Amino acid sequence: MPRIPVLPTLLVLAAAGVMVWLGFWQLRRLDEKEALLARYASAQTTSEEVLWPRDKAAQEQLLYRRARIDCAGAANRSSMAGHNAAGESGMAQTAECVLADGSRALVVLGWSRMPMAGGDWNGGTLHGVIAPGPRLVAEPSVAGLEANAIPDPSEIPNNHLAYAVQWFAFAVTALVIYALALVKRGRK
Structure with missing residues (x-):
């Protein structure tokens, strides 16, 4: 052997x-x-709106919840690949929302086929959904932009x-x- x-x-x-x-x-x-x-799916069905949380940990805990943010101004306009509510590919128009205390939060203002569209938004109250990033995806969209696809936790692979x-x-x-x-x- x-x-x-x-x-x-x-x-x-x-x-x-x-x-x-x-x-x-x-x-x-x-x-x-x-x-x-399951937590994300539950958050998505909660209709009660929360104020935009200031710290990162709270933002992560509230992903997919409806939220409101009050922007004293807007800075650093940009665009990134995204989809509209109909599922078409294009550009999600973003900005940094300048909060009253000077801190900033990323917001997605709306969707367009063109980069850097809807440049006339200078702040105000936005309502939407807290998406990973974290960022607030405005619903309804602002600055004459089309509606973004609303973040959906069912799209996260498991x-x-x-x-x-x-x-x-x-x-x-x-x-x-x-x-x-x-x-x-x-x-x-």
Whole structure:
């Protein structure tokens, strides 16, 4: 009976063990992501409007909630790729909302096919939805722009089960390949 090499065997077993651990880690992440998505879906159905939260942690806790922000002014107009309410691709028109205390918040004013459209907005009260970033997506849109697509948490991928299956499959594949290599080595 041929001798099994110790170091390569230990390395393959350690690698397979890490892959199995990563698979279970992804399963734990699956539960966390499902809870997060459920919280977002619940926030989306809450009709009560909140004031724009000042700190980042509160903004993250209120993602997908309806909110209001009072902008004393506007700065740093820009545009980014986005979709309108009908799902057409174009440019989401953004600005930094200057708050009364001088702090700033990113707001999406509306949508246009053209970059840098709707440049006449200089501030005011905006109503909308807190989106990842975080940013407030105005609803209704302002400055003569078309309506943006409202952020939808159902568009956030939850691939953790697929990742877990991949890690388990990698572990099994590594063990099978190593076993075949040992069999082939034993025949020599």
